[in-house]
Structures are given as structure tokens and as C-alpha cells.
Amino acid sequence: MATLHCLPDRQDLPIESTETILEVLQSHDVPVQHVCNGNGECSTCRIVVESGLEKCTPRSRKEEQLAKKLGFPPNIRLSCQTGTTGDVTIRRLVIDQEDIAIADSQFDTGIGEYREQTVLVMTLRGGSDFDLSRFPYDALYVLNRFYRMIDRAVTRYQGRLSSALGNKIVVLFDRLPDGRSSALRTGLAILHDLQKLDALLENLGYAPLQLTMGIHHGPLLRVPVGSDCALLGDALGLANRIDSFAAEQAINLLISEAVYQPLASETVVARRVEMSLPKYGALPLYEITALTTPDAEPEPPGLPQRMQNLLQRFRLWPAKRR
Ligand code: FES
Incomplete structure (x- = not known):
């Protein structure tokens, strides 16, 4: 027995x-x-x-x-x-x-999960010059443009905005078997779009925005909390440290070795730096500025349907063909 x-x-x-x-x-x-x-x-x-x-x-x-x-x-x-x-x-x-x-x-x-995931942590820097008490519309205008830009890139590469607290945004790539390439592409697309947004803001008399990003791939624990979930683990903590280190080094986008290795042949590395942490020792990090084969530019966003309907009413927009 x-x-x-x-x-x-x-x-x-x-x-x-x-x-x-x-x-x-x-x-x-x-x-x-x-x-x-x-x-x-x-x-x-x-x-x-x-x-x-x-x-x-x-x-x-x-x-x-x-x-x-x-x-x-x-x-x-x-x-x-x-x-x-x-x-x-x-x-x-x-x-x-x-x-x-x-x-x-x-x-x-579900019960939550523990598995390898790619995390992109970004911090909006230099956007704190607004005098909110005098003219909050300025801040709202700039931030609306900024968050729409982030959302477009994240959606395009199948990421998921996990949290946006203060000036820090966390994006997870947990819908894919391996999100490293998507996370890097998202980061590069955001930097590309940010140049355009900054040019527009400067024309309108606003200060340009600065952004830093850190990407890491590693184990992450997701625990359901109410309708949301809590995230714990090395992937998040290290991505956050890499983002902060990027700011210290005046770099826009830094990725860890775990992200870089499988993508080495696809990336243009501008710099290799080292970040020392008591727990991990010296960690090599890579500043990525482009892909060897860049993605095609997506179509610019069209006018929303509601606006098209309004313009059609006043004959300012071509009516739909039947
Ligand atoms: S599933 Fe209910 S007792 Fe086993």
C-alpha cells in the first residue's frame, strides 16, 4: 500500500x-x-x-x-x-x-502567475514645468498628446499598459511567448514619435518632453488584487533601476543583457555601459538607437468617426460612397 x-x-x-x-x-x-x-x-x-x-x-x-x-x-x-x-x-x-x-x-x-516576462519602465522627465494652478489646460493638453502617443506604440506591438503613476509608466509584454523584440520596438517607436511631438510642442511654445526607458526580461509574479493585479519580481525592479540609470547617463533607451542577447543581430548599439548593484554585481547594459531593419512607419491616425460625421453634416468631409 x-x-x-x-x-x-x-x-x-x-x-x-x-x-x-x-x-x-x-x-x-x-x-x-x-x-x-x-x-x-x-x-x-x-x-x-x-x-x-x-x-x-x-x-x-x-x-x-x-x-x-x-x-x-x-x-x-x-x-x-x-x-x-x-x-x-x-x-x-x-x-x-x-x-x-x-x-x-x-x-x-485566475490564481495569478509566475513566469518570464519583458517589462518596459519609462519615466517622463522635464514635464514638471507647468504651473498647474494658473493654467492646467497646458498640462492636460501636453499630457493628452503624450499618453496617446504612448498608447499607439504599445498597442501596435501588443504590449499592455500595466500602470501609469505620476511620471512613471510600466508596460508589460505578457500576451506573447517572448516579448523582448516587441518591447524594444515599442521603445524605439516611442522615441521616434517623441521627436515629432517635441517639435510640435516647441512650435506651440511648450518645453520639450524628455523620456527615459529601461527594458528587462526576467521572472515576474502577478497576483490578482480586486479588478487589478500586483506585480512583484526581478523583472520589474531591474527594469526600473535600468530606467533610473539611463537618466543618470543621459541615455534615452537602455536594455539589459537578457533583452540584448537574442536580439544582438537586429540592433544598432550606440554604447555599452555597466551598472553596479550590490545584489547582482556589474550588469552590462546597451543603449539602442535603431534596428538594423527598421519597421515600416504605421499609417497616421485618421480622423475619429464622430468628427467625420460632423464634418459630413456641414459638407466639409467627403460623404461615404454607397
Ligand atoms: S473541487 Fe470541490 S471538493 Fe474538490
Whole structure:
């Protein structure tokens, strides 16, 4: 007979090949949650299999569906749907009412994730010369133009604006298997468009905007919080440090070694610099100014439909052909 090592309870329980893990836990009074009574619908009986996953029975269809919906990795199993043919070590994951509430909310948000991602952190610098109390329209005008420009580039390369707080913007490239190339292209497109925007602002009598960017690729933890999510991990922290270092070095766009290596043949490197951090030592960084094969310029944004309709009413815009 196989043994079920159960954590955090530190109990070793005998298990038959015909029993589910939930049945064994219940028969030994281990306090395991099971809101749907073993029907494979609530996920509160979830466990992590710490060793012996290969001895566990394959997922049932119900478990398969639920694991897909919640984003469970292979070692998170439903104890009500899982049996074993050998020794396994498991850890119960839903301990109390608070955990049940979290498990319930995850039907909307998923459980979060930990994986390699590309992060672009940018900081708008030099845009703080506005006297907001006297003429806030100036600031609103400039910032509206700026954020629309950022949004266009991010959308074009399938990034996702993760946060915009104060003068700092974080963009994630988490919809792609590998977002390094897209993140770099986004950064270069933004720098290109910023030159045009700065020329326009100067013509209108505004101070030009300055922007720095840092890009890094590494592990990132995403945890759902309400309708949003919290981000933690090296990828974010390092991208942020690289952005700050770019400002110190008067560089617009700096990328880490992890981003540079797979893209080396596609990039024009203006400078290689080193940033020293106590945790990582000396990190090589690369100032990128262009791609060896630049992307074609996108079509300029057309007039929004509402404006076209208005102009058509006054015969100032060609009517649609029928
Ligand atoms: S008890 Fe509900 S899914 Fe297992």
C-alpha cells in the first residue's frame, strides 16, 4: 500500500489505489476544505503535489476544465479527483474561510502567475514645468498628446499598459511567448514619435518632453488584487533601476543583457555601459538607437468617426460612397 505524506499536518497516511486523496484525508480527520463535496467544481480541495506527481492519476475531465479556467500548473491538483499508485507528498492549500473566499474570487481572476516576462519602465522627465494652478489646460493638453502617443506604440506591438503613476509608466509584454523584440520596438517607436511631438510642442511654445526607458526580461509574479493585479519580481525592479540609470547617463533607451542577447543581430548599439548593484554585481547594459531593419512607419491616425460625421453634416468631409 502507498503512503500519502500530508503537509502542513506532517501525517503519513495509507492510501489504496481505489481511493481519492480527499477520501483519505477525510477518513483521518485532516481538516481539508471541500465546498462542493467532491464534485470537482469548487477547487477548495486543491493541493500542491510536492513529490510523486508521476504516481498521481491523470486529471479527470472536470479537473482538466477547472485547472484550465483557473490557470493551475500541473502540480496543483484537486484532491477529490486525484488518486495515486505510489508514495506522494502533498500540501493542503485552502486552510480557512479567507482561503475559501480567495479561491472563489479566482474564478474571475485566475490564481495569478509566475513566469518570464519583458517589462518596459519609462519615466517622463522635464514635464514638471507647468504651473498647474494658473493654467492646467497646458498640462492636460501636453499630457493628452503624450499618453496617446504612448498608447499607439504599445498597442501596435501588443504590449499592455500595466500602470501609469505620476511620471512613471510600466508596460508589460505578457500576451506573447517572448516579448523582448516587441518591447524594444515599442521603445524605439516611442522615441521616434517623441521627436515629432517635441517639435510640435516647441512650435506651440511648450518645453520639450524628455523620456527615459529601461527594458528587462526576467521572472515576474502577478497576483490578482480586486479588478487589478500586483506585480512583484526581478523583472520589474531591474527594469526600473535600468530606467533610473539611463537618466543618470543621459541615455534615452537602455536594455539589459537578457533583452540584448537574442536580439544582438537586429540592433544598432550606440554604447555599452555597466551598472553596479550590490545584489547582482556589474550588469552590462546597451543603449539602442535603431534596428538594423527598421519597421515600416504605421499609417497616421485618421480622423475619429464622430468628427467625420460632423464634418459630413456641414459638407466639409467627403460623404461615404454607397
Ligand atoms: S471538493 Fe470541490 S473541487 Fe474538490
